[in-house]
Amino acid sequence: MANYPQSVKLVEVGPRDGLQNEAEPIPTATKRELIHRLAGAGLPVVEATSFVSPKWIPQLGDAAELFPSIERKAGVHYPVLVPNMKGMERAVEAGVEEVAVFTAASESFNKKNINASIAESLERFEPVMALAQEKGIRVRGYVSCVLGCPYEGHIKPQAVAEVSEKLMEMGCYEVSLGDTIGSGTPLKAQTMLAAVAQRVAMDRLAIHFHDTRGQALANIQACLELGVATVDASVAGLGGCPYADGASGNVATEDVVFMLEGMGINTGVDLEKLHATAVWISQELGREPASKLGRIPVEKAIAPLGWK
Numbered sequence: 001m002a003n004y005p006q007s008v009k010l011v012e013v014g015p016r017d018g019l020q021n022e023a024e025p026i027p028t029a030t031k032r033e034l035i036h037r038l039a040g041a042g043l044p045v046v047e048a049t050s051f052v053s054p055k056w057i058p059q060l061g062d063a064a065e066l067f068p069s070i071e072r073k074a075g076v077h078y079p080v081l082v083p084n085m086k087g088m089e090r091a092v093e094a095g096v097e098e099v100a101v102f103t104a105a106s107e108s109f110n111k112k113n114i115n116a117s118i119a120e121s122l123e124r125f126e127p128v129m130a131l132a133q134e135k136g137i138r139v140r141g142y143v144s145c146v147l148g149c150p151y152e153g154h155i156k157p158q159a160v161a162e163v164s165e166k167l168m169e170m171g172c173y174e175v176s177l178g179d180t181i182g183s184g185t186p187l188k189a190q191t192m193l194a195a196v197a198q199r200v201a202m203d204r205l206a207i208h209f210h211d212t213r214g215q216a217l218a219n220i221q222a223c224l225e226l227g228v229a230t231v232d233a234s235v236a237g238l239g240g241c242p243y244a245d246g247a248s249g250n251v252a253t254e255d256v257v258f259m260l261e262g263m264g265i266n267t268g269v270d271l272e273k274l275h276a277t278a279v280w281i282s283q284e285l286g287r288e289p290a291s292k293l294g295r296i297p298v299e300k301a302i303a304p305l306g307w308k
């Protein structure tokens, strides 16, 4: 039997990664309600928005208005993405306690996503990290394209390990490994994670799978076998990066919770409340949830299955 963790920390990225690619403007009040519902369902981390250029990501252009209006629940973290010093200053002004910086294991993707090489992006983060330290703000790091790049194809696990280690050396408390285009499969995911874990302690790593090719749950299970215990997911399977051709939704939080709790792994999440949130936000966006669980009525999806 694999040595699965007893509990997993879920990082809910729906309000940021999930909504950033939505074409129609979403009211700030709807975003706020989504964040409140997710925290209310027991998610310990709810990535709220991003302070990037509104020219690049118009949907999240209301970050400075949204963030201060969130009623923050005690014990819940609300990180926001920042790409540069300008974003960091805006985030500090809005009162954030945690930010996430993001780069990639692929030069071409980084250029498309943040108009910088990997080295340039790390240079940009230096003053961000310094200001974070001064203000007592925690910094998470993201590495995109860890299992493939829409422009370069295969990405070497060593490239992922190198950039992850650099982010940790710069002061990130955790690095999230993003399969941006969902091209990974379980054994490749394990090989990549094992290579990174040679350079960064496993308890400092998170996994971030997109379900573009239906591999996300299998990839998560494979990585749990290696001992990773932090998993990013997005309610209703919302998501996609506009600068990664072919990227689709993140793995759905409710599907992940169903799998983990069914395996006896504690998440602290109330699945009925989460299911209701998935159905609600999907209705707000005028579509069905992209998750499997969210498409089944709650009374059939969870209760009668003897699932735990």
Ligand SMILES: CC(C)(COP(=O)([O-])OP(=O)([O-])OC[C@H]1O[C@@H](n2cnc3c(N)ncnc32)[C@H](O)[C@@H]1OP(=O)([O-])[O-])[C@@H](O)C(=O)NCCC(=O)NCCSC(=O)C[C@@](C)(O)CC(=O)[O-]
Binding pocket: 017, 020, 050, 051, 052, 053, 054, 055, 056, 057, 081, 083, 084, 085, 086, 087, 088, 090, 102, 113, 114, 115, 142, 143, 144, 145, 178, 179, 180, 208, 240, 241, 242, 243
């Ligand atoms: C990094 C830049 C800004 C470079 O973009 P640039 O065009 O090279 O930057 P610039 O410095 O020349 O600025 C251009 C304009 O944007 C403004 N600007 C500049 N910075 C900011 C800021 N922070 N906030 C507000 N405004 C800003 C700046 O002031 C200027 O305004 P103008 O003078 O033209 O009026 C841009 O490329 C950018 O914002 N990119 C963000 C793209 C993004 O958010 N992608 C999605 C997130 S990553 C992701 O989804 C992957 C992940 C994390 O989920 C993991 C995975 O799945 O892989």
